[in-house]
Amino acid sequence: MPKVPYLRLAIVSLAIGAVIAVLMIQIDWNGEAGSTAAGPIDALLDWMIIISSFVFAIVCVFLGYALYRWRVKPGDESDGLPIHGNTKLELTWTIIPTVIVLFAAGYSWAVLDDIEEVDSDPLIVNVYSQQFAWTFGYPTEGNKWSEGEFHVPVGQQVIFKMNAQDVLHSFWVPEWRIKKDNVPGITTDAVVTPDRVGTFQLICTELCGAGHSVMRAKVVVEPRKKFNRWVKGLEEEVPQGLYLTADQALEIQRQIQKAEGGIGGSGVDETTRDNVTQS
Amino acid sequence: MAHALREPGWYRAALGTLIGAAFGFGLVVILRLVSGLDAFQTEQTGYPQVIVPLITAPFGFLIGFGAFSYWFRWAAGKPTVPDDHSGHGATRWQDYFTFNTDHKVIGIQYIVTTFFFFFVGGLLAMLIRAELAQPGTQIVDPNVYNGLFSTHATVMIFLFIIPMFAGIANYVLPIMIGAPDMAFPRLNALSFWLLPIAGVIFMGSFLAPGGSFDAGWTGYAPLSTGAPLGQSFFNVGVQFAGASSIATSVNFLVTIITMRAPGMNLWRMPLLVWANLSTSLIVVGATPFIAGVQFMVLFDRIMGMNFFNFLEGGDVLSYQHIFWFYSHPAVYIMMLPGFGIISEVIATNARKPIFGYRLMALALLGIVVLSYSVWAHHMFVAGMFSWLRVPIMITTLLIAVPTGIKVFSWLGTLFYGKIHTYSTAMLFALGFIVTFTVGGISGVMLGMVPLDIHMSDTYFVVAHIHFVLFGGSVFTIFAGIYYWFPKMTGRMYDERLGRIHFWGTMIGTWGTFIPQHWIGLEGMPRRVADYASQFGEWNLVISFFSLILGLAQLVFLYNMVVSWKYGPKASGNPWRSKTIEWLVSSPPPTFNFDEIPRVVGGPYEYGTPGARHAIMGDEDAEATVPEPKPSSVPAAT
Known part of the structure; x- marks a missing residue:
């Protein structure tokens, strides 16, 4: 051979x-x-x-x-070596x-x-998702809530408790490398310890209907003191019947994005990556 | 006319369709009126007056077309009409539009029909890429966009890849094993005619109020249970496509197990036969699960059952478990027959026995067994019980081992061969090895839980599935079509156009799907009509290459159509292959063989002087002196 x-x-x-x-x-x-x-x-x-x-x-x-090595020359009609294998x-x-x-x-x-290791004193954040909006509750801070934007302190572990109100959604912050589906009827959770101050984007990654591609929220990671100030400034408690119609939710989403000045030509234009605010 | 309406055929089929539709419609309306309800129910998930006729009309069509005539006579105890086989074979193009029970006619019917749907699905893909070429909304609104990718995937999976493999095998497999036909020719014809029905139903959803189904080809509940009427078309269409698939695989199993020519023991079966045996084992076990779960969605939608209604105690996640218990094995339904095709093409064009033939066959069976144990890797972030993730990760990664064995064995087959790269079939086989390797690698990454958490539902997944389904399955389909084109049509195709098609497809595939890996990892989710502008440039590049990919397929279409009509006549065995389908004329005689061949050796005995795979019935076996090969001594370099 x-x-x-x-x-x-x-x-x-x-x-x-x-x-x-x-x-x-x-x-x-x-x-x-x-x-x-x-x-x-x-x-x-x-x-x-x-x-x-x-x-x-x-x-x-x-x-x-x-x-x-073994490509044939034109006209060569011979066969290769009869090798059947090699154990x-x-x-x-x-x-x-x-x-x-x-x-x-x-x-x-x-x-x-x-x-996925859980620390001794994590911050709990409740996530409520629906077509096509995100809202967030802080059960340890008087159950105050925020629409379309949430803040977390840097360096502390956060456990998100997620609840979908209508169909499946999925919670993804690419910079955090975590993702978890929000499933109607059950509460799912995800653990993350943000270690970088900045503004990021929460992206829905489970097809949820016509507004899926614009279902986003603003994520702010900030030092503890700033976070405390922000969370104290929240006024309303998580309402009992936390459920908006899809139209209302889409309208809220539009208002948020308009306020961010990010809509531009695209419904999901960056509010985050291009101008990460270091503070 | 009255006569035409009584005899099985298109006129009676049209009448049957009308009667079937009217029956279903009348049944719903009368039952509703009798129950004191409005005649019509037009909530978006309801419309029983549309859905029931959607199920009954196809049966009316099939009865009118004559699909059940023989069985009905038999069941009614009437004398059956002896089959004089005059309907076998096809002499005119019209013969392909009849309820024909000849496996070769059915094979062509399958292949042409599924290629039709390939171009429909491709057109949908072009629309998707046109919309995504720029950020923002240009061509279609988000609802329509969701419908586009849902129908694209559904058409490509259920109406192109899966039935295409059934079609290729339908044509060549019976001849390969020395059988005159499939085991159940009437069931075979019925299997085929269920497919265009599924196609009409899927496409018909575009006419439904609320547009086509738009919950993705995965149709996850509860998005699908609450979606507009089009979703019910998906639920029903899948039943017909699935029934077609199951019936065909039962047919293949029985054919392969019971109808092999004398002398063809298991270890003398060509690998295409092994591949279809393995695939059929998956189809009969797994496909009932998708049929069941789509019925559950339909029942939730129309009858108000609560399988997946979380407000009434339904379990949303169970949809995904049942769906993937079919749909993960389904990716092997879409890959194993392709493995078989590649083995045939490479052995013939490298002029060598398949390296490690037995391990190749065992690897197929290994994939069959493992395929049932990996479904939940689609659900690592779905919120299922977390303990299941690690065991499923291990089985998922292990499935890379038999797959790797196949790739290495093909390389081993090329070594010390006499490699002919002239035929387009071989180009696609070689292109497949490289392209599929990339898809396999990204598959292993997706199988690893921590990586999947980040990658899941992003464009990385889109890149992966297209590398394995386009770079994998579709490349093998092209290899198979080019390889058996002379056998099926009796004519040669144009190799120059074939090469243009190959390189256009290769460049188009890599250019389209490679960049999707990194835009996914950087933050672009899948199934979005709109995306952040930072991904604009790459999406434009992707759309550009997808256009090349699309245009290359037109070259293929032209080549096939023109060559079928005007190509030079093909000899019985243009590739000098050893398997039985090449030992008959091109195209084969109506009943394949005058006498059943006798199998006397392995299927790939290249290089052994005088070695034969089969002796045809018309040769006098005793008198046959083994012909010495022109040059069986390897030309050592």
């Missing part, structure tokens, strides 16, 4: 994989970070990108080599991927436990 420079192919694959990996992890894939969960999650993603770069490089190098090789490419994915699963499990 004619020799194949397997060692050289392996080295080339690793080299190309390394180049891809180095280039890929320069990119800030998940965008800006704003919570303690972002670090471990982004590191996990970088690990996966590195492993994936090598996998992709191996597939491409071996495919490319096969085409370079050792087949075991190798069964076992190594198994080890890799089990490693990935174990690592993910550790990260998951890490980011």
Whole structure:
């Protein structure tokens, strides 16, 4: 059987994989970070990108080599070598991927436990979602509530207790790397510790109807004192029948976005990323 | 005329449709009036006077068309009409518009119909990309937009990818295993005719008050239970598409298990046969779940049942559990037959036995088993019980192992081969390996809970599904269509146009779906009619490449239509393959074989002098001297 420079192919694959990996992890894939969960999650993603770069490089190098070496010349009607398999090789490419994915699963499990660990004194924020608006309640602050905007202190763990009023919605703040569906009939929760002061955007990520793409809210992370002032300034308590019609909710949403001056040509234009206010 | 209305055919089918509709309509109105209600109910989730006829009219059509004639006679104890097989085969294009029980005619019917829906779905995709080319609202309002992506996905999944594989297998699989037809030819014809019915119902939803169904192809409750009338069209359409799918897979199972030619033991089955065996095992087990859950939604909507009504004790999350218990295995329904096609194309064009054939077959079965245990990875952020996440993550990641085995084995098959890259089929097979690898990698990432929390329901998911469904399934469909085009039509297609199609599709796919990975991670959710302006440039780039992707498909359409009519005549075996479908003429004779072939070896014995897969009935086996291959000695370099 004619020799194949397997060692050289392996080295080339690793080299190309390394180049891809180095280039890929320069990119800030998940965008800006704003919570303690972002670090471990982004590191996990970088690990996966590195492993994936090598996998992709191996597939491409071996495919490319096969085409370079064994592409037929016109008129050649002969057959290839009748090789039916190689048990050792087949075991190798069964076992190594198994080890890799089990490693990935174990690592993910550790990260998951890490980011969902609950502190001793979290702040509880109730989230009420409906077509197409967000409202927020502060049960430990006299059950005061806020429409379309919420504040949290920096550096303290927050537990969101989420309730959907009509259909499914989903709570996503990209900088925090957390997401959780709001499910009618049950209360779901999410844990996050914001570690960066600024203004962010809460995005609905579960299809909820015509206003889905504009169902957003303003997220403000600020120092404890400013937060205390803001939360004291809230006047109304969470009403009993917290349910607006979809039209009313959409109108509130429009007012909020108009006040932000962010509507512009787009219903969801940035109120946040482009002008993150450092305070 | 009166005669035409009595004989099975289009006239009687039209009459049957009218009678069926009138029956359903009358039943609802009379029962309502008798109960003292208004004749019509026009709350948006109601409309029983529309939905019941929507179910009865198709049955009227099928009865009129003659789908049940034989069975009805049998059930009524009347003498059955002996089938003289005069309806087999197709000599004119009109023959494709009859209730034909010939598996080759049905295969063509499937393929042409599903390609029609491919272009319908593609047009919807073009509208989606036109709207998303710029931030803001330009072409359609958000309600219509939600309808566009919902119908796009529904058409592509239920009316293109899944039935397309059924169509390709319908044509080639019986010949491959040396059978004269499928096990149940009448059931086979019925399976096909359920599909256009599903298509008419899905498309008909655009005419419903409130517009087409717009709760996504996933139709999550309670958005779907409260949606306008169009959603009921989705619930009903899925029943017909699902019934078609289940009936076909029962047919494949029985055909594969009982009708293989003498000598074809399990380890001599071509991998396409293995793939369809595996797929059918998933379909019969999983598809009833989506049928059931769509009925539950329909019952909630029309009869006021409360399966998913949280105010009356319904459980919203249970919809997702039942739905994904079908719809995750469904992604393997959309992938395993493609794996089979790629194995055939690569073995033939690399002139080599499939590397690790047995492990390849076992990997398929491994995927079947694992596919039932991973559904909840669509629900990591759905608010389900949190303990389920880690076990589901482990099974999800493990499914990458058999998938990886397949990719590595195809590479192993190429090594020491004689690789022919002239045919467009092989180009799509090779393009598939690279493109699908990317989709597999993003799939592993999505399977990891902490990453999924961030990625779920963003454009990263859109990128992933299109890499596996377009870069995966659709590439394999093209490979299969180009590969068997000479067999099906008896003519060769134009390889130059094929190459233009391949490169246009490759560039279009990567250009369209690669940038979606990072705009998703940076904060663009999926299923939005409008998005933050920071994503404007990338969306314009994506829309531009999607246009290339769309235009490339027109080249394909032109190539297929013109080549079918005017292409040069194809020989019986233009690719010099070993499997049985290539040992008959192109197109095959009406009953495939005069005598059933005998299988004497594996399906991919390239390079072994004198090795045969099958001996055709008309060869005198005793007298056959194994023909020496022109050059079986590898030209070592």
